Each structure stands twice: as structure tokens, then as C-alpha cells.
Amino acid sequence: MDAPAKDTERYFEAIEEGERYSVDHQRTITEADIVNFAGISSDFHPLHMSKTAATESDFDGRIAHGNLVFSIAEAMVADMNPRSFSYGYDDLRFVDPVLVDTTISASRKVIETEPYNDDLGRVVYEYEVQDEAGETLLVCKHITLVERES
Template sequence: MTTERYFEDYEPGETRMSTGRTITEADIVLHAGQTGDFYPHHMDAAWCATQPFKQRIAHGTLVFSVGIGMAADVINPHSMSYGYDRLRFINPVFIGDTIRVRSTIAEKRDHKRPDQGLVIEQIEVLKQDDSLALICQHIHIVTRRPRQS
């Protein structure tokens, strides 16, 4: 979906929720192959059975990338990702867990370029039981509404 929103159109407190997506073994194997992260916490079911969680854990970077993709449901030609801050992996995601993403506009602030502003979006990746798996801030640089002459 495409929508045109300028900096002035965002309101702190706005929230949206994605639909769910189940993390599969194939997701974990593919992510390991793409990143080279074959750490046993993700790949070795027998070893994981001897550890506190008793099962394989999805890569934090997998949960992050899937979650951000799920949150990117709107294309805004006046906004561009400026980066991410305060990324934390709160609870593990396991094979078979279904995640969804709550995105909340947390803050707006000026940018050094007077024709743009920063919109800070709080991203929360939730598991099927509503426990928090991941949290971060997504920073968007957004064009200000053109002045009428």
C-alpha cells in the first residue's frame, strides 16, 4: 500500500499491528546460510536439548529482519529509513512461534535539514502469547509539507 504522509501528518501515540507470521525451521536454516551464523543455539537440536531452553532459538537478526519486514506495510514516498537504535532481544523465538509487530509513533523531532524531520517509531515484536521478543526504535527521515507561497 502506498500513502503520502509528510512529517506534520504523524502523531505520537499512533499505533498499528501487523498480522502474524510463524517462524519455521526453514527460516532458521536459510538465515544461517545467508549470514554464516551456524552457532549451535540455532542449528544443533541435540545440543540445545541439554541447554536451559531445550530447543533451538531463532537468530535475533532473523527475528529483527522478519519483524521489520512485517512492519513495512506502507510505502511512503516522503519517508526513508534513517536507521535503528536501542535494539534488544528480550525473549527467545522458537521454531513454531508466531510473531506479530506493534509499531507506535513514539516521537517527532527536528532534523538538521530544515525541509525534513525525524519520526521515531517504537517497534515491538510480540510472540503468540503477547510476550515481547524484540524491541527497537526505527528512525525515519520524513519530508516536511511544502510551504504554500
């Protein structure tokens, strides 16, 4: 079953296990993204910044920071429900490297819902990021706490 929208305003009770959302648009990871992220994060690892080092590695060129890909994917697919907030992430894996000019898409699926306390419910989303060939690049679980209606 599909989620009603990317961004919703729903109480915990309205969110169902198995619900899916996939973005309609894709996003290309550019050299500018990598350079800007390096400046913000101070992560100037040669695999991100040096064409020579990247070419001499097992990769076919410079690769994006895993946290950059994660941040972009999160912005693409997260439910910005004002009744919820992030409780953290589990099982974040950078499955395959993301080269400059790779185009990504993202999807999420509700894999778990359970009451957290009298006021909040716990919702776990499984995220998957893929390239244009359908290869999985990143996976994680996003845990949110959502207001209960009652």
C-alpha cells in the same frame, strides 16, 4: 490513535506522536527460515543449528537468530512511505528467545517527531514483537527521516 494504514504516503507534518499500527496477520518462524537465514548470514551458531546443543542449553530447543526475527518483524510492520527513509535503529533488544514454530505479531508506535532540517523531519517508531501468548520477544526504536511538506 491508529495509523491510517500499514504503508502510507505522508509528509512529516501528517505523522503524529502516539499513532499506532498493529499487524492483522501473524507469522510463524519455521525451521526453513532459520536454515535459510544461517546460509545468508553465515551464522551457524549451535543454538540455531544443533538440536542437541539447543536441548542441552537453557532453551527448550533451537532458537531463531535475533536478526532474523527483527528482519521479519520489520517487513511486517514498517511504514514503506516513499517520502521517508531509514536513519537507523536504537535500543534493539532480543528480550526472549524465539523457538522454531513460534508465531509472532508486531506493532509500532510513533514516540517522537521533531524537525530535522528545512527539508526533513525525524520520526521515531517504537517496535514491539510478541508471541502468540502476548509475551514480548523483541523491542527497538526505528528512526526515520521524512520529507517536510513546506
